[in-house]
Amino acid sequence: MIDLNKYLSENPYPGRGILLGRTVNNRAVAAYFIMGRSENSRNRVFENTEDGIRTRAFDESKMTDPSLIIYHPVRLLPNGLLVVTNGDQTDTIRDHIAQGHCYRHALNTRKFEPDGPNWTPRISGVMKPDGSYNLSILKSMDGDPACCCRYFFEYDSPVPGTGHFIHTYQSDGDPLPSFQGEPRQVEMGALTEARELAGPMWDSLNEDNKVSLYVRLIDLETGKRNTAIINKHN
Secondary structure, X not given: OEOHHHHHHOOOOOOOEEEEEEOOOOEEEEEEEEEOOOHHHHOEEEEEOOOEEEEEEOOHHHOOOOOOXXXXXXXXXXXOOEEXXXXXXXXXXXXXXXXXXXXXXXXXXXXXXXXXXXXXXEEEEEEOOOOOEEEXXXXXXXXXXXXXXXXXXXXXXXXXXXXXXXXXXXXXXXXOOEOOOOOEEEEOOOOOOHHHHHHHHHHHOOOOOEEEEEEEEEEOOOOOEEEEEEEOOO
């Protein structure tokens, strides 16, 4: 298992990242962060919605292209599933589940982002009410947009003290190299408040590139939820 904060501090640009897991004291954890290199990408904040969060422009006058950066990263569905993604595939998953399908069925209709030459991967996570979870990544084949590779990782009985982390880019670069391999296995300690994870995680992200961070903690015995949001633009 890796130390997530050390892992993040050693990577100046992991891009967007999703963490799902279970603490040693039986709390389910979901976290999502965004980073940016361009002014347009950095000009964002997370804000709460009725069913999760959305991104919005911090300064509307500086927004040039909202197509790939304004979306709902997190939605809590009526059946108790928590969906976390780095794009509008959050809504694709929600809509397909409402029609009786699964998240894999939804993501088979999608592919990586049309932002060549980076072809940013679409990463997604689904957490069930019992704390089990799935992660996925849709990415180009070694930077070739002619082929979309879809990978699904399913954790049906998460071990307390263990989480899994996936992100869009291996590191900084031009073009940006897509994430490689399986989600990283992460050590999860005891947590009682979302901010206990959010604070150190935020501090570990590159100061120039970090934009926003969301953490949700769910007590699997009581269902009580606790959330923290940190935005670089307050």
